[in-house]
Amino acid sequence: MRGVSTLLLLLILCPSIMYPQAITDTLKEATLPNCIRYGLEHQPAIRASLIDEEITEATIKNKLADWYPQLNVTANFQHYLKMPVSIFPDFTNPNGPKREVQTGVRNYFTPQLALTQTIFDRDVLLASRTARDVRKQAKQTTTANKIDVAAAISKAFYDVLLSMQQIQVLEETITRLDRSLKDAYYQYQSGVTDKVDYKRATISLNNSKADRKVAQEMLFARYAYLKQQMGYPAEKSLQLSYDTTHMEGEVAFDTLQKVQYESRIEFQQLQTQQRLLQANLKYNKWSYLPTLSAFGYYNLIYQNDEFSKLGSRSFPNSYVGLGFAWPLFQGGKRIWNVRQANLELKRNEVAMTDLKNNINAQFSQAIATYKGFLADFYAQKENLDLASDVLSTLTLQYKSGVKTYLDVIIAETQLHTTQLNYYNSLYQVISSKIDVEKALGTLTY
Structure with a gap:
């Protein structure tokens, strides 16, 4: 009794013992591999493909079941409203007119046990020989969908990072411009410069703040697109985890x-x-071959003129045999079916040739795009260092009175543009690399 009380107490205090834990739909660390893994488990297209595989498997087993013996029970009840009549010769007067005689009884009840076995039939033979390829076809469809999902998630992931980096660059730019604005204002107040420098700084700062707002709205939209590609709940937060330095190595x-x-x-x-x-x-x-099957039947025939005595006696019979069917002429239908099957085979061969040409064109386009973006990435990386050095030098020269504030604004704009160009080129080259891997068929998920 004490053990029962302890068990009840545990169930009350720990209801999770009775009910399974809910599966979380969130990511603790949203790295690119984790996002792809999540998408492959939750993306509706993938889930639909997996269900299609199960449907295909059920269909195959349904077709293959025709190879097994088929056992059926049927029953038939029959009541004659008017008895059938048979005509017999008059055995007492063979040369006389024939006699009309009612035959049978009014009530029949016939249960039947039927056993059939297919020996040769082209439908079940096709099902058994193509089962492996049909399964493979369903799995290949799932694989194709997984590749598409992995590529889409990767590009969406990098698009989100691009927006995040743009916002970070704009934040840094706004900080610098705010500081420059204060310097220009103090110099204006002290009479060192006129109000032109101060207003120019204000214009640049306002433009950068407007750009930041646009980038923030774009970040929200790109997050929504990434969640959609992953099958991630729209109402739940998603914080990406990434390493820009590691990405440069990619x-x-x-x-x-x-x-x-x-x-x-x-x-x-x-x-x-x-x-x-x-x-x-x-x-x-x-279709030119005959079909062959074996069968066996066992019948219990109950018959009586009185319905109440119908089940009092049975007249069983049973038999076995072979069923043979050989269609000899069908108006040329089989000839045209064979011709159509041959043409479909040739059509698929043409499609394979066309696909090879498309693959070559896709790869050539993808590799050319990748090489162009790669060259641009290295150029933008070098420009980033140069623009940063130029801005530092001109800022010092402006404070020393050697350069005008316009030179500083131009250098600031160049650095801002170069930073954005650098991150754009980084994500463009990574995105184009995904296209190359997909064209080669080496994209993993």
């Missing part, structure tokens, strides 16, 4: 790699489709 890529068509999931899908079409061609050729 821009490198071996541009000497060659296209391998078999690595592309689209080409693999066409190869699987080719095997299925070859099986379909054989299926149509098998």
Whole structure:
């Protein structure tokens, strides 16, 4: 009794013992790999593909079930409102007129146990020979969707980072401009300069604040798009975790790699489709072959003129046999079915050739874009150092009275533009690298 009381107390104090813990839909550390992993588990397109795989598996098992023996029970009740009549010769007078005789009884009840076994049938033969490729086709569709989701999440992830970096650059710019504005105002108050420098600083500061507002709104929209690609709840927060220094190391890529068509999931899908079409061609050729099946029946026939005595006696019978069907002529239908299957096979071969050309074009475009963005990235990285050095030098010269404030504003604008260009080029080269990997078929998820 004491043990029961202890158990009840535990259930009251710890209800989680009775109910499973709720699965969290949030990410503790939203790195790019974690975001992709989350998307592959929660993205509706992936979940739909996995359900399609289950549907495909159920369909295959449904078709293969026809290979197994089929056991059925049927029953039929029959009551004659008017008895059937049979005509028999008059055995007492063979040369006389024939006699009309009512035959049978009024009530029949016939339960039947039927066992059938397919020996050869082209439908079940096709199902057994194509089951592996049909499963593979469903899995390849899921793989293609996963690749698309991984690429989309990666680009959306970098778009969010780009907006975050733009805001950070604008914050730094606003801080510098605010400081410059104060310096220009103090110099104006002291009579060293006129109000032009002060107003120029105010204009630049206002423009930077407006740009920051635009970037903040864009960040909100890009976060929403990233969540949508991940299948992440829109109402829940998502804070990305990243390392800009590590990202700079990700821009490198071996541009000497060659296209391998078999690595592309689209080409693999066409190869699987080719095997299925070859099986379909054989299926149509098998239409010239007969079908063969075995069967066995056991019947219990209850018959009586009185319904109340219908179940008093049965007249069982049973038999076994073979069923054979051989269609000899169908108006040329089988000939045209075979021709159509051949044309579908050739059509798929043309699609494979066309896909190879498209893959070559995609790779050439992607690798050219990547190389261009890579060169721009290295140039912007060098410009960033130069622009920062120029601004520092001109700021000191302005405070010494050597340079005008206009020179400082121009240098400030150049640094601001160069910083934005640098981060734009960084994310563009990483995004174009994703396109190259996708074109090569080497994008992992």
